[in-house]
Amino acid sequence: MPYRVVHALLLLMTGVLVCSMSILVKAQSPADLGPFIGTWKINPEKTKMGRNGPNGPNILRSNTFTFIFVPDGKNIRMDVYTTYPQPAPNRMARVIPDKVLTCESKESCLTAGGDPKEQTYAWYMMDSHLLARIFWIKDEVYDYSTMCVSTDGKTMTLISWSPDTPQYQNIQVFEKQ
Amino acid sequence: MQTSFHRLSTRYSLIRLAASMCAALLVALGTTAHAQNQNDLSAFVGRWQINLGQTRMNRGNHITRSDSFTFVFELAKAGLMMHVYANYPQAAPTRSNLIIPDQKSHQCESSAGCLTVGGTASDQSYSYSQISSHMLIRVFYVKGKVDEYSTYSVSADGKTFTMIAWGAEAPDRQNVQVFSKQLE
Numbered sequence: 127m128p129y130r131v132v133h134a135l136l137l138l139m140t141g142v143l144v145c146s147m148s149i150l151v152k153a154q155s156p157a158d159l160g161p162f163i164g165t166w167k168i169n170p171e172k173t174k175m176g177r178n179g180p181n182g183p184n185i186l187r188s189n190t191f192t193f194i195f196v197p198d199g200k201n202i203r204m205d206v207y208t209t210y211p212q213p214a215p216n217r218m219a220r221v222i223p224d225k226v227l228t229c230e231s232k233e234s235c236l237t238a239g240g241d242p243k244e245q246t247y248a249w250y251m252m253d254s255h256l257l258a259r260i261f262w263i264k265d266e267v268y269d270y271s272t273m274c275v276s277t278d279g280k281t282m283t284l285i286s287w288s289p290d291t292p293q294y295q296n297i298q299v300f301e302k303q
Numbered sequence: 304m305q306t307s308f309h310r311l312s313t314r315y316s317l318i319r320l321a322a323s324m325c326a327a328l329l330v331a332l333g334t335t336a337h338a339q340n341q342n343d344l345s346a347f348v349g350r351w352q353i354n355l356g357q358t359r360m361n362r363g364n365h366i367t368r369s370d371s372f373t374f375v376f377e378l379a380k381a382g383l384m385m386h387v388y389a390n391y392p393q394a395a396p397t398r399s400n401l402i403i404p405d406q407k408s409h410q411c412e413s414s415a416g417c418l419t420v421g422g423t424a425s426d427q428s429y430s431y432s433q434i435s436s437h438m439l440i441r442v443f444y445v446k447g448k449v450d451e452y453s454t455y456s457v458s459a460d461g462k463t464f465t466m467i468a469w470g471a472e473a474p475d476r477q478n479v480q481v482f483s484k485q486l487e
Contacts, residue, residue, distance in 0.1 A: 172475055250434055252442055255471065256452055258434050270438055272454055272467075274474035283474035285454075285467060289437060292456035292465035293357050293481040 158254040159202050159221065161275040162195040166282050166300035167210065177287055177296040185237050185296065193282075193300060195221075208237075223251040226262075236261070236269070343436045344383050344404070346457040347376040351464045351482035352391065362469060362478040366419050374464070374482060381405075382431070404433035408444065418443070418451075 168191040175184040192210035195202050201222045205215035217231035229235035229245035236245065240263060250258045255277070261269040271286035284298040353372040360366055373391035377384045382403040386396035398413040411417035411427035418427065422445060429443045437459070443451040453468035464482040469475075 169475075250432065250440075252432060252440055252452070253449065255449070256440075256442070258432075258438075258440055258454075260435060260438075267435065267437075267459075270434065270454075270456060272440070272452075274452060274469070276474055277449075277472045281473070281475050283469070283477075285477070287456065287465075289456075289459045291463070292458055293354075293463050293479075295467070295479070297475075297477070299475040 159195075159251070159257075161255050161279050162202060162221075162257070162273070162282070163197065164195060165303040166193045166195070167303050168192070169299045169301050172299035174295075174297045176294050177291075179291065179294050182294070187298070192303075219247065221249050221257065223249050223257075225249075342433070344376075344378070344402075344433070344439075346437050346461055347383055347439075347455070347464070348378055350375045350391075350485040350487065352485050354481045354483050357481035359477075359479045362476045363473075364420055364470070364478070366478065368480070373485075376402075400429075402431050402439065402441075404431040404439060406430055406432045 168187050168189070170187065170189050173187065175186065176182075178184050188209045190207075190210045192207040194205040194207070194215070196205065197203075198220060201220060204219045204221055206217045206219070208216045217233050217235055219235060220227055220230070226246050226248045229242040229247070231242055234240045234242050234245065235247065244264050245261070246265070247259055247261045250260075252258060255275045257273045259269075259271045259273070260267060261271070267289045269286055269288060270292070271284060273282060273284050275282045280302050282300040282302070284300070285295050286298075287293075287295045351374045353368050353370065355368065355370050358368065360368070369390050371388075371391045373388040375386040375388070375396070377386070379401060382401065382405075384399060385402055386399045389397040398415040398417060400411065400413055400417050401409065403409060408428045408430045411424045411429065413424060416422050416424045416427060417429065426446045427444070428447070429441055432440045432442075434440060437457045439455040441451075441453045441455070442449060443453070449471045451468055451470055452474070453466055456465050456467075457463070458465075462484050464484070466480045466482070467477050468480075469477040
């Protein structure tokens with residue numbers, strides 16, 4: 127086959143590939159995670175920490191525990207403040223749907239602690255108001271969670287559970303500030 | 304000599320181009336975590352009876368469950384078939400719906416509607432996403448608007464199934480329904 131024909135075919139294939147990849151990237155990029163952007167402070171009265179069972183060692187949050195979601199390029203980032211305000215977040219997590227990410231914080235990406243180098247996670251966007259996350263430690267599922275913003279944009283609820291005991295959850299409710 | 308050099312150069316360029324395309328494709332596929340590609344849904348298959356002791360209906364939509372409320376999941380061609388029994392056993396399921404975890408909207412095909420609270424089946428549609436082999440998420444639409452979100456999660460040991468559902472307006476209030484796996 128003449129080189130010109132092969133070259134033309136390869137160029138055509140490249141075009142198709144580039145178009146397919148751009149469609150793929152478009153489909154996976156957060157079309158609109160705008161409802162999450164902002165400062166969310168915990169509502170201790172509505173929050174129920176029961177992930178480790180009714181008699182388990184469940185986490186206690188401070189009354190000022192706060193998430194701040196900020197735009198981060200084409201995606202968003204979640205900054206976590208165990209108490210708020212304070213000069214800098216305790217940890218952060220990029221929210222890039224459909225991609226496995228390594229914990230980039232110096233501290234653990236989990237309140238429960240652990241080695242950040244062993245921690246990975248992936249977000250899945252159901253729609254503009256609902257995200258799901260899988261968290262792995264040493265490639266084993268450690269935690270499932272969902273984050274949902276109410277239709278009116280005033281309340282965000284984070285539900286998380288262990289893969290061993292989905293019947294026990296931490297249900298954390300946050301108010302938009 | 305020049306022609307021969309040109310041909311070699313063209314051949315090298317073509318090889319480089321082809322290699323770049325392959326590499327780009329591999330990178331695109333390799334760095335993407337496709338939750339929807341984990342097609343094994345066998346953890347859900349079986350009969351699940353409600354555990355009222357662990358179930359908490361706090362959503363405020365006044366649903367009460369009988370102590371024999373049961374889900375039966377069967378493998379279907381494109382996913383799962385979910386049969387809902389308001390009481391178990393009974394002659395036929397109260398309603399059934401197909402679970403195709405493709406993140407696409409599917410029309411409710413059950414004549415009884417696809418929600419416990421009722422409504423018109425023709426107004427109802429839903430989509431499922433598979434997060435893992437043990438977790439699904441459903442987005443439920445009424446007249447094209449999001450009405451409800453729910454998560455379906457099977458414990459690692461396969462003995463417990465938990466469904467958490469909430470309205471789009473109030474995710475802070477949920478129905479948490481816990482089910483125990485039954486012997487066939």
